[in-house]
Amino acid sequence: MNDVAARPAQSWKVTLPCTRAEAEALDGDIALFVAMDQPPVLMTSEAGADDDAWRLDAYFEGEPDPAAVQLLRDLIPSAAATEPQIEKLPDEDWVTLSQQGLEPVTAGRFHVRNRAADPEEAGHVNFLIEAGRAFGTGQHETTAGCLIMLDRMRRIGMRFGNVADIGTGTGLLAFAALHLWPRAYATASDIDPVAVAISRENAMTNGMPVGHGIGQVALYTAAGVDHPAIEQRAPYDLLIANILAGPLIELAPSLCALIEDGGTLLLAGLLREQADEVLAAYRAQGMRLAERADRGDWPTLRLRKRPRIGWKRPQRIDRSARGEAPGFGTL
Template sequence: MTDAAPTPEPEPAAQSWKVTLPCTRAEAEALDGDIAAFALMDRPPVLMTSEAAPDDEESWRLEAYFEGQPSSAAIKLLRSLVPSAAGVRPQVEQLPDEDWVTLSQQGLEPVTAGRFHVRNLASDPERPGHVNFLIEASRAFGTGQHETTAGCLIMLDRMRRVGMRFGNVADIGTGTGLLAFAALHLWPRTYATASDIDPVAVEISAANAAANGIATGKGQGQIALYTAAGVDHPAIITRAPYDLLIANILAGPLIELAPSLCALVEEGGTIVLAGLLKEQADAVLAAYRAQGMRLAERTDRGDWPTLRLRKRPRIGWKRPTRLDGNARGEAPGFGSL
């Protein structure tokens, strides 16, 4: 008998780096939101601005957190965002093995989107008259700060205000679970399914559900959480068809997943898409129109559109009833935004 092959060592996690540059208050305010050029990167940095001196209102600093050592091109792009620092050498430093996403997100301002108010710190007060969620800074993205997340919250809120009703909802690429939580609040008797390619995100979604009093499970008014690439999970497929499916990821996986996502939506059902840039909207829409979807509504927040699509009814032999068993519904390498 031959000896078993040794178990390969896991690849080390990417080291965290920070780049710091001085900037003016006006430049810092102009960076409020997400930078389109960085969004095209596989691992975009998290940008934070703060006052550099308490007695100088015009003196600010820009800190960019990178997963992995930043390239010269990334640093050059960062410098272009703060022209006042043209003659300043950026401070580039490797960080200790700490949770850099959490560190970079600490102290974020609460976000109000439609009826929802999202706090990132337990010490932040709730906002009266709103649905308050606590999504603390964590290793998963989706705290409500990103324009795409806020855009989805506003879209869901508007759909409820005009009387739309849903009973079976899926959130693909859920991140922190926030959008699934919002859908459960709006339609409390729905069956909710949420998935992410990253098992850490699924763990964090479960913790966030507990922190916000949201039940996990497979019944009405509960959220069922799964780790899956795209919709490649038997439970996600079995729980279909969905009358509402949300996917806030990136344009590439949105296009790649179009056939499998659309196959899981019932006739007349709704898909809400986000995570794409304005210049990517036509390509994404073309992929979904080819699957029998039509654009029902579009809203833009800066460079980030949110799309609401409706599935056209089909008749005869073309009518889909279940996801093709040969279609795995994967988008390897892609996770939540």
């Protein structure tokens, strides 16, 4: 997936041609690099008119280890015979890159700017998400699609008290949900520890309290929902997951298990042609499609968990009033 706003701070770049399918699969492969001392930041982008003309740029801090370059090559079978292009980047490139092409985005009631120098937009909820090494600065259709859907859900009167954002990237969607439902608990997680660190910084920049209580966002590093605190904080009445079709299908049983009966699931990161397959995986878990909105090639899906017969909407428990709020594990 292409995140035009990412600004890696690394000084070496390894470039390989790839296909669109390989580019999309790469997002889920980031875990392969997490064990490295200095994992690269992977960015993919379209490189031509042909649907299969894509490009992978991997940014390394310091000269890349040959084993890491080989790992990249193994991930891109279509470029098996191509020598990767390896170049050292002057630091000033990043300064330039960080200051160009990052136009503020308005999505629903939200206005997201990536440079502090840009003005806020009156009448909107303003966020400052500086371009960094995490996905989710607002420009991508999936992020904007989720922001618009969240806004719509609030406008039609939906209410939530316990929200999870799995694959949070910069944290933006969790922050937006807390703005819309300020009395909610919010849990945000990402498989990438760098993204979690960046979402913590973004929370501070945007005045979003980090913590375990009402109106606060608790941040965790986790693959999917594989973290004891994420399970303890369930069931969620709203779960958001903007990841990619492959991981979304794989995660369907574990994500749906943490959604309360009658609860809502917002999915993005899938392409139009992947929607049927993703929906089938979630229908098999008792979810039904309530709304779909496409932005370009990228659908946003709102699903609802079928309530059991005789189900009644639960009374919300105010855990903080019971003195339990800080008990959800470490931040």
